[in-house]
Amino acid sequence: MITLHHLENSASIRILWLLEETGVEHEMVMYDRDPATMLAPDAFKALSPFGTAPLLTDGDVAISESAAIIDYVLDRLPDSDLRPGADDPLRADYLFWFHAAGATVQPLLTMRFVHGIASERAPFFVRGVAKGVLGAVDKAFTGPRLSAAFTALEAQLTDNEFIAGDRFTAADIAFGYTLYMARLRGGLLEPYPALSGYIERMTQRPAWLRALERDGKFMGVPG
């Protein structure tokens, strides 16, 4: 039996969503954040290889990293079409978008988000300079890269109902959460109608709504 160690208000919601979509049998242990620091409790951090969420255990195995857990859970469902196989026409698009969510788009969004937080928290007498410095990094680095990614996503979602093509896959679980958080944390910065419609479709899925309900406190607080 696998156990999801669920840290409230974190990227762990992605795995709850996956479990609700697939119906894989599991147990869930809830961990609240420290109300003062908003950090994960020590009991959680001690179990996770890097101290991060999401975290799943299976006997002696402890596995973190969203994409790794998605692959690990899908190993239990060899007949599922959530992970297109080598001969599936969706395979190349699936692999590209599945990995792009975690290795490119999410890190760029996190970097921009961390810069925003750092600007706000800078002491008031250097806040203007801090905003200038961090804003310049975002203008030169995260901005153009996010723009290229969102433009490619917009094109993909103009032609397709789902990220990898004409059916729901684990790439939607990887990207749906990432885009939902991007919107929560200050928008996509440009109007992307296909992308916005896609976020709406994903957030109306019954499995996503059940995941939100099971978390109980999910409000877009950073993971």
Add this chain to the structure above:
Amino acid sequence: MITLHHLENSASIRILWLLEETGVEHEMVMYDRDPATMLAPDAFKALSPFGTAPLLTDGDVAISESAAIIDYVLDRLPDSDLRPGADDPLRADYLFWFHAAGATVQPLLTMRFVHGIASERAPFFVRGVAKGVLGAVDKAFTGPRLSAAFTALEAQLTDNEFIAGDRFTAADIAFGYTLYMARLRGGLLEPYPALSGYIERMTQRPAWLRALERDGKFMGVPG
């Protein structure tokens, strides 16, 4: 026939290494960076979904993202033990480290590297403040996270010759490059003897050396 569109001095070296390790038949097209801007040429950017390297094409398919390309190439080798299958005892560790390289460690290293470049390039009259602001972000954000990851890696490589256990897998291709670049770009900041020994072992592999030779100019310039 697959084609690697190889951008010199970039993360594309990871895919050259994979191709050399596996012997998968392929063609290679070389792209030089613009000598003034060090950016990829427009012909390269036009082919790649986000304009980034690495990039592989296969007929009409264009696929980027290192981890996606690794999975796509390994699909051609169903009997290879480079990607442990669902029943393999290395599976969980393989998945965790394979994804952690691209989705956690590489982005944190890139963020720290970009902050360093931004500090150096800031106009001299704000350089001190820029260094202070960006250094504070690294102290609060990338520093503790990289430290947790390197500590976990050090433990894993103290007990195992390779990242996922007792044999070479694609997780070594993902992480070996990341760690090699970390060392090139200013060290690992702490002494990690097992990790350093691992980097030495990886960079002595004949396939890695052949990949360096085929690139011809690889010196650790950012991808």
